[in-house]
Amino acid sequence: MKRTTSEPSAEHSAAPGPGGLRRRFYGWELAIVLGLSLGRSAIYAVLQLAERLTLAPLADQTATVQSSRSRAEFFDVSYQVLDAVFALVPVVLVFYLFFLHGMNPFRRFGLDLRAPVRDLLLGVGLFLLIGLGTVVIYAVGRATGITAELIPADVGEHWWTTPVLVLTALRHSLLEEIIMIAYLFDRARRIWPRAGIWMIILGSAVLRGAYHLYQGFGPGIGNLLMGVIFGWIYHRCGRVMPLVIAHLLLDVVAFLAFPLVLQLIPG
Template sequence: MTRALSWARLRRRRLWSEIAIVLGLSLGASAVYSIVSIIARLTAETALADQTATINGSLNPREWLDGTYQVLAIVFALVPVALVFYLLAISGGNPFRRLGFDLRAPWRDLGRGLLLMLVIGVPGIALYFAGRAAGITVDVVPAPLDTFWWTTPVLILSALRAALQEELIVVGYLFTRLRQLGWQKWRIILSTAVLRGSYHLYQGIGPFVGNVVMGVVFGWCYWRWGRTMPLVVAHWIIDILSFVGYAWAVANLPALFG
């Protein structure tokens, strides 16, 4: 009994250490920086509504270097996702099937993803503008890249990077490990939803609330379906519309209404 108890405690410590390492290399670090960012924003002389948050910013004034840095940033941001699959693989079983990230049910996953996109995407836009009106959300600039031949493909890849990172780490991986640690359904859903909201705090209080709601909905769906693929599809489409749609509007609306 004592040996079994010691082994259980050792296993729990190892799981918590693993979770800390994975999050420290990925979205946990983003959450910490985001919390510091919102503190800095709230204590600045400029009102929150008059501040700007930039996503997908240019990384170099020279076109070929900017494109190179953009692709490298996307590739290396996905290394923690590869780490998650590796850790799940060595703990037993097929990690892709375990997280429901495969092509066993492509049309059902696509349909569910589109449904989630509508349920989350449209209210999310409304919540953003409501937050801007209330002064609790900064002006988010999702795609301030200069327009080059590679701009749209890079923005699509950036959207995919965000979808893979968030849904496979925060939902798929964390749900798996926290269940192994004995956490119950709603404790897992709510804690991961708060984590999702926390690494969006740099955008203001409104996006924090919106992403917590998104985390609750996505978490409940994953618990019910056991598949991350619909979540990745929904997240990818939402971010493509945000990134590419914004870039298109900046490039074309002045000409249309000028």
């Protein structure tokens, strides 16, 4: 695949002055965006894992990704939808920053319909690869006691349950792939222009694994590997759309068909 991303150039400067000043500006911007989104989640996840280790063996615990927020149906669906909407505010902020800098983030990130067939095929292929790997890593993690029992969704059965869970899956896919891949890669190249691409890929992957550690060590390792694969694919093709498609499919299947997925795990 031909890489379509471009390296930072002078026309994309965010602030006047020498390169060092621009890099500091981007550094603070990156810290703010991560602090409002997945960087904050990583810190909480590490603390949650540390707390879990003091309570009981991980094999005896459960980790729930999406839970009911209220016993009252109206308030539950309201909270669920608002959670999804407000979680996407950092993504909107990233797009706003890029527009302010004179760039079209949809084209810059490859989040458009310029290559729908290729994006779909690559996204489905990644879904199958990562999905199978996730099942294997989860099974090994449960067998070795380093992973809590995962409950993707603990939401009451209502007419709105399926669309809300799909919305939640879309929220996760957009937030993680745009922030952790498209945005972070762009800003990392500007802040550390001499950093090798594998340093950026590994840094992003480590952070991705960190904010899944509340589920145990297995999901942390699995998501780190997923981050390496997704980062390399983005570096090669310069489009985040296949990653969003793959992530969306992974979460939809996890939320809506997890009991069927568990049947793939022996024992």
